[in-house]
Amino acid sequence: MSTLSAAAEAATDATAVDATAVGHQDVCLLTDLTPERGAAALLTETVDGEPRRTQIALVRTVGDLVLAVQHRDPVTGANVMARGLVGTRLVDGEEVPTLASPLHKQVYDLRTGACLDAAGKEPLPGEGGLRTWPVAVVDGVVRVLLDESAS
Template sequence: MRTLDWTAVCPLDRLDPDRGVAALVDGVQVALFRTGDELYAVDNLDPVGGAQVMSRGIVGSRGGLPTLASPLHKQVYDLTTGRCLDLPGVALRRHEVRCRDGLVEVRLRQEE
């Protein structure tokens, strides 16, 4: 898997805890989430429904894992791995995310 450069997206204080926000990073729609002290970035594209809606998903937990439920059909994804907990073989593409000097930055992971 190939990675691109870091892209500044928004100030950290613009991300409400346990709420998603969509951002366009190098032409890719990304869904960003802040849960406690952790940041997560995944594709905004729902792999089952095919719509750009994951930023509107429901943040929660299952078995101690931070999760995201699709707003379309409610499949639940592990935010740490992107793996769907309800449908084997289905996953969200995850991206690297960090906070540097108060700015949230994303680095896309590209399929080779």
Template sequence: MTILLDENAAAGGTAVTAVETGAEWLDACRVEDLAPGWGEAAWLNGRQVALFRFPDGSVHATDQRCPATGARVMSRGIVGGRIVEGRPVRTVASPLHKEVYRLDTGECLNADGGEGGSVPRLEIFPVRLEAGRVRVEVS
């Protein structure tokens, strides 16, 4: 279920329940807990999630599991950016084999498909910042 907080929730207000979606907005951490340019891991709703904060203050969340290897290492990845189709996109490179994933779509930008022919995709989670807190929608 998606939980929407009213503007006064941080000051002791009540949470408002929205429609059933099979996902929840979960509190991950304070924005200031995330150092710009680095990743951190969080345990949310029984899942390991990698969180990345960029110097402009934006935050992205992905599955902690590397799609290519299955190892739970993405928060240790290298954050950066690429120009894709003439526009900048935020990226993270796996710390193991350096596959580069878009943080907006999860698409792998440098995989050839390997033996099975399928290009791995990184699971991306929606993020919102509320009252200095990072909230992630995890199903």
């Protein structure tokens, strides 16, 4: 999913001057995402004034909520999270969407990136939970809010 479909590219061009598009990157169409499956995508962020490519995992729930987390597994460092197992868990009495690493099955809250079950493994130094990005679906286009504080 590293390239936009023609419809998503047209939607990107149409919103390029729209003030709501500032700080966002259009990634794909909602219909490009299969519910309860992850999909990898590539963002271009600005960090310390330099462009940087960041791999993310997008997950679309049955209710069409789209969530974005880092594609890099915090335990192994491999870019595999989009291949993880999508599910739900009860957290403080609330059912929340989750993603389990396909390698060692650590379970993460897709809303916050917090690790809910470490499965006996420790994250790599400097890693913790999954980084998350806010996502909006505008006219059927999945739009990821870029972290302006990293600029």
